Amino acid sequence: MSILSVPANIKFDTAIDLTQSFLTQLKKNELTSSQILDFVSELIQTANGARGFFVTYLTAKDSICDEPQPEIITAIAAHPEIAADLLVKNIAMSTAQQLYHQRRNDSEMISSSATVAARTTKIIQQLNLLQLQDMCRELVSTIETGTGSYTEFLTRWGYDDEQRQSISHIVSQLMI
Numbered sequence: 001m002s003i004l005s006v007p008a009n010i011k012f013d014t015a016i017d018l019t020q021s022f023l024t025q026l027k028k029n030e031l032t033s034s035q036i037l038d039f040v041s042e043l044i045q046t047a048n049g050a051r052g053f054f055v056t057y058l059t060a061k062d063s064i065c066d067e068p069q070p071e072i073i074t075a076i077a078a079h080p081e082i083a084a085d086l087l088v089k090n091i092a093m094s095t096a097q098q099l100y101h102q103r104r105n106d107s108e109m110i111s112s113s114a115t116v117a118a119r120t121t122k123i124i125q126q127l128n129l130l131q132l133q134d135m136c137r138e139l140v141s142t143i144e145t146g147t148g149s150y151t152e153f154l155t156r157w158g159y160d161d162e163q164r165q166s167i168s169h170i171v172s173q174l175m176i
Contacts, residue, residue, distance in 0.1 A: 015051065036069055046082070077127050
């Protein structure tokens with residue numbers, strides 16, 4: 001299957017595999033700007049595709065993901081209803097995980113979580129989407145008041161007060 005062929009009804013694991021292949025081709029400069037834009041746009045138009053893309057792109061060991069190509073930003077911006085929520089949750093999770101790993105003196109995992117946070121921050125800043133701003137405000141509000149649309153998310157992951165305050169601090173910096 002061609003890397004640029006995204007199946008309808010894509011499964012999460014297939015999206016991960018396709019994104020890994022995409023990153024290999026991207027690193028080798030084998031893709032045109034339009035191929036990058038078309039692939040990412042097609043992949044992230046579904047929840048499974050977007051989840052697979054972000055989990056792979058944000059955690060990849062390759063520095064090519066440290067500075068997202070303009071085509072990737074454009075493709076993500078075309079699907080704000082799916083991308084915004086995932087990006088806000090990714091910045092929250094990677095921020096909380098940094099504290100978790102610090103408490104366990106796991107420098108490798110601290111670094112990995114910091115990479116995800118930095119990459120997510122860059123994408124959020126470059127997108128500058130109203131939906132992202134609204135979701136960031138809602139996440140901070142949920143942390144400050146203890147109620148809101150992110151209550152279940154924060155509870156499900158078991159974030160303690162220190163982690164929640166760290167998330168609030170980082171997310172507040174993303175709000176303009």
